[in-house]
Amino acid sequence: MDGARPEAVEYDAVVLGAGPTGENVADRLRAAGLSTAVVEGELVGGECSYWACMPSKALLRPAIARAEARRVPGLRQAVQGPLDAGAVLAHRDDNTSHWKDDGQVAWLDSTGARLYRGVGRLDGPRRVVVDGPGGERHILTARHAVAVCTGSRAVLPDLPGLDGAGAWTSREATSAQAVPGRLVVIGGGVVGVEMATAWQALGSRVTLLVRSGGLLPRMEPFVGEQVADALTEAGATIRWDTSVTSVEREGGTGPVTLVLGGGERIEADEVLFATGRAPRTDDLGLETIGLEPGSWLPVDDSCRVEGSEWLYAVGDVNHRALLTHQGKYQARIAGAAIAARAQGVPLLETDRWGAHSATADRAAVPQVVFTDPEAAAVGLSLAEAEAAGHRVRAVDHDIATVAGASLYGVGYRGRARMIVDLDREILLGVTFVGPGVGELLHSATVAVVGEVPIERLWHAVPSYPTISEVWLRLLETYRQE
Template sequence: MPTEHPHTYDVIVIGAGPVGENVADRTTAAGLSTVLVESELAGGECSYWACEPSKALLRPVLLRADAAHVPGLEAAVGQPLDVEAVLAHRNRMSADWNDDGQVEWIKSAGIDLVRGHGRLAGEREVSVSTPEGETVRLRARHAVAVCTGSSAALPPLPGMTELRPWTSREATSAKRPPQRLIIVGAGVVGVEMATAWQALGSRVTLLAREHGLLPRHEPFAGELVTERLREAGADVRFDVSVVTAHRTGDGGDEVRVTLSDGEVVTADDILFATGRSPRSQDIGLDTVGLQPGDWLATDDSLTVTAVPGTWLYAVGDVNRRALFTHQGKYQARVAGAVIAARARGERLDTGRWSPHSSTADVEAVPGVVFTDPEIASVGLTVREAARAGRDVEVVDYDIGHLAGAVQYRPDYRGRARVLVDRERQVVVGATFAGPGVAELLYSATVAITGEVPVERLWHAVPAFPTISEVWLRLLETRRDS
């Protein structure tokens, strides 16, 4: 039965993942009473089925790949990975899929938590169906923030239920490596899970509809990852798609896949890493004039543009601005500041790089692909610059020429690229591919968001011998070209 009177808060946040928690943290810190609504585990996708478990699987894989090429360590790391130990580490990093620690933090921050499925029920109204079968009504004085994230999108193949496919959730929480694993998809999830499970003992077949891996990155990034996956034993195929897929054998223990080129491949499990869809199908969007299942479009203040007034916000994956946990948390900080300012009756500062504008969603989205080698990128690629009509200089450098890279791994293979805006003479894009390059990314992000003049970068002296010396070499290459 629904509660007779609604509980009133200043702010209601639907979704207690990293994004929702950060919105609630910022609004609570601003003195606004805030409640989080969560239907699954507090901490969300990132903590239990995405960032944390996937990197726990990949860290020993990448560390072993580096160590195996360092003189004096080859023999020490020559044995296969201890799969049970890796999976146990993954379980610890996922808190054994228990959210007690997250709930404790929420309470310590002064935020209320309501367990159950939250749905919009009109302007500033939310209805929560609890696990006990009750309905809790909530009302917001100032704002409702939808932070429900995204889920794996499966292709429209017949017999999907009987196929029992993996999505990213099963790929990061599997209790054992399958002997044979087919992965469909050339993006980040596909290549990371291919890297992890191939190293953990699976025989991986990676199917890419495109002519290359990581199609949203610079081409050399996908080429280097392809090279290393094949060296590790993975079967990487391009320009193919799945026509049919079904289970055969006693108990359906084998997956049989027919490809667009007519070939048939078999495996024990199949992972579809073919994109994401918004978790907005059953959250009451129709009660505020929106279409269930749609992405929620916002302006730079994270306010939903299709709903009158300034009370509804969409933060994180559900708005499709930038599908990264760190970018969603950035949006959460902006949204929290916007909600607090409006609650105080203050005028928003929505200029470029202002406190109330998520400019980085457009100008400087950083991302790391934790493969061997690592891929780190921020800002524009050459393809994106051309599409946007931006006049840029493209500067490349072979990272393997650096003394710091050779110290890191004697057979270092990697490449760096920066894009310089010809008119403004600032960096607008950077891509690094190679072991250990993830730690180069923040410097590139600062250069772009700070709009540091290229001539000023000459005075940012990199330590020797480190991989960060690539910045100096890029500047020299540009000067001498």
């Protein structure tokens, strides 16, 4: 370059980040006729496509399918051998498009949005500087909005020896090209239990270290108990109330040694830290608009950053619900809100579709954990409902007693719980754990989001013989108590 400052290119909106959230914001903006630039420093498709949802579920599906097959008479003897780890990893690679984003780029191009490769940073109000490959630089300005959709990153604790130890985060755990003989997983949340499930099934000897509480602490306690039992039966070791004080690994290669709180030392081939997320806002230029680098960005229900007329934060960065489907939901809301404001259309909180106001990322967030058994929940747990001051009743039922559970084979274990608001007689939350329960979750989400009266749910007849008949049993239990 000759050092000349490039001329600014103006768009109606600039989107920072081309993961699922950013892609959907751009799609909505283009559908509304707004010129849109999208800036991405890594792969179009983001974390979910290459290092989270898709590769993790590709690793987990063979483990879950084999576990379910082993419970079915007439089939169990045929599936007693080990998984073909090479085939599983190859299928995972196919699901990530081998970490190439050509297909995602083609889709983004089809919307009419302009893609800029490089690191985008804010440079004052409505202005973005993009440092691209080969030293090229672009300056983009936004007439109406800049949408920050940069997601979140894994957080590593501040431990002696951890730097340079080659520890895994969720990225390495979902993209590793070989099965470690011994894997230590630190953390009992979703990433920890899913990756412990996957790698144990692929042949690793997994040790799961949990500092406090049980597994999956944001769900009902019985969920973590059943997942812990299943992991232990599969051969994993779970160490409770265990903390790590330091990490040792010479030259970043060879075995890694973890020093525990009591001085005990554990050796493994790899260690995964699944210990939380932080927003990708530390190198975003937030300081140029009076915001703190590295901070979460609080927003209103249209995903507009509090105190701003033009800045939006959509998906993980606003810390409302760190889930891909919730980020895409917010993207639809934010895209519609930006377009309406750009066109001078008032945002009505009571518009027919609620198109400009995100609510489902606070009141009724659904999530499936793809372990064996599966865990699925939406809305409030019993503890959360009581803490919020609701007068509630928890209604439980053993899914194994439902006729459809017998079709899953011998030894089905599962449990369902619904949290009933006794004053309004609607559901505030529903939780399932057991094989196949992920497919029950959307019915629960509709019931919770729609605030369907229990007297109407009684007339929503589940098909026989499916495990969805647990709905009937839950309602019967509620009426009898």
